[in-house]
Amino acid sequence: MALDQSFVGRTYPPTDPYEVGREKIREFAEAIGDSNPAYTDTEAAKALGHPDVIAPPTFVFAITFKAAGQVIEDPQLGLDYSRVVHGDQKFAYTRPVRSGDRLTVTSTIEAVKSMAGNDILDIRGEVHDEAGEHVVTAHTKLVARAASEEG
Amino acid sequence: MAAKISYDDVEVGTELPAQSFPVSRATLVRYAGASGDFNPIHWNEKFAKEVGLPDVIAHGMFTMAEAARVVTDWAGDPAAVTEYGVRFTKPVVVPNDGTGALIEVSGKVAAKLDDDARTVRVDLTAMSAGQKVLGMSRAVVRLA
Numbered sequence: 290m291a292l293d294q295s296f297v298g299r300t301y302p303p304t305d306p307y308e309v310g311r312e313k314i315r316e317f318a319e320a321i322g323d324s325n326p327a328y329t330d331t332e333a334a335k336a337l338g339h340p341d342v343i344a345p346p347t348f349v350f351a352i353t354f355k356a357a358g359q360v361i362e363d364p365q366l367g368l369d370y371s372r373v374v375h376g377d378q379k380f381a382y383t384r385p386v387r388s389g390d391r392l393t394v395t396s397t398i399e400a401v402k403s404m405a406g407n408d409i410l411d412i413r414g415e416v417h418d419e420a421g422e423h424v425v426t427a428h429t430k431l432v433a434r435a436a437s438e439e440g
Numbered sequence: 441m442a443a444k445i446s447y448d449d450v451e452v453g454t455e456l457p458a459q460s461f462p463v464s465r466a467t468l469v470r471y472a473g474a475s476g477d478f479n480p481i482h483w484n485e486k487f488a489k490e491v492g493l494p495d496v497i498a499h500g501m502f503t504m505a506e507a508a509r510v511v512t513d514w515a516g517d518p519a520a521v522t523e524y525g526v527r528f529t530k531p532v533v534v535p536n537d538g539t540g541a542l543i544e545v546s547g548k549v550a551a552k553l554d555d556d557a558r559t560v561r562v563d564l565t566a567m568s569a570g571q572k573v574l575g576m577s578r579a580v581v582r583l584a
Contacts (some may be wrong), residue, residue: 354477
């Protein structure tokens with residue numbers, strides 16, 4: 290069943306702040322095998338002009354995708370999550386996420402489309418810091434495959 | 441922000457150093473923990489096959505993270521990346537054979553976007569087992 294077009298433009302309440310910890314950044318950097326010292330060494334990060342260690346570019350997805358749960362699990366929208374695959378992902382940064390950030394995410398449904406029986410949902414997650422300054426915007430495209438494709 | 445590559449030193453077609461990233465089941469378990477994405481298609485072979493996949497597959501976001509390293513290692517400062525996007529076209533299949541999979545990433549400068557902001561667009565190619573696993577993989581990078 291096609292998703293309701295009237296959901297386009299709907300914005301969900303901002304999430305409670307996620308506090309970015311330096312050890313979580315280190316764990317993530319190690320998990321992707323990235324030894325860039327800007328992720329783990331405060332002095333190296335400062336030498337690049339950052340106040341503290343920064344996170345790899347895709348780190349913030351864990352935060353924005355959790356926030357997108359508000360949309361994905363919205364019973365009124367009725368997305369069948371068991372059929373969802375991640376189609377596209379894009380980030381636009383004002384600055385890198387860094388240790389000590391307290392980040393809130395505001396999720397908005399940007400587009401709802403139906404193509405060849407697939408439901409396509411574009412979610413924008415605006416990430417702001419404690420001062421209300423923009424940090425990064427995440428654009429996530431989810432595709433719920435048509436039920437008839439299942440064997 | 442302190443990129444180590446100068447805008448004036450690159451041109452359209454400049455190639456970034458290519459890199460290959462090995463992925464094993466252990467890599468995926470570790471990434472699941474670090475990212476909080478515990479979807480069983482990334483660690484449970486039985487489950488993956490039940491939902492129609494050939495085998496366990498890597499997290500798309502893991503592949504996206506590895507591809508970014510070609511850009512951040514080149515630029516020096518990861519904060520030089522001001523935009524980054526990908527399309528997940530094919531899964532990276534990770535067999536439990538002691539070897540796993542390999543993600544091969546190359547990149548080149550596709551456009552010089554803004555002489556004042558000193559931004560370029562880098563187009564990335566990510567391959568695994570001879571298949572293109574990311575499409576539209578592009579980063580905007582602010583150079584020195």
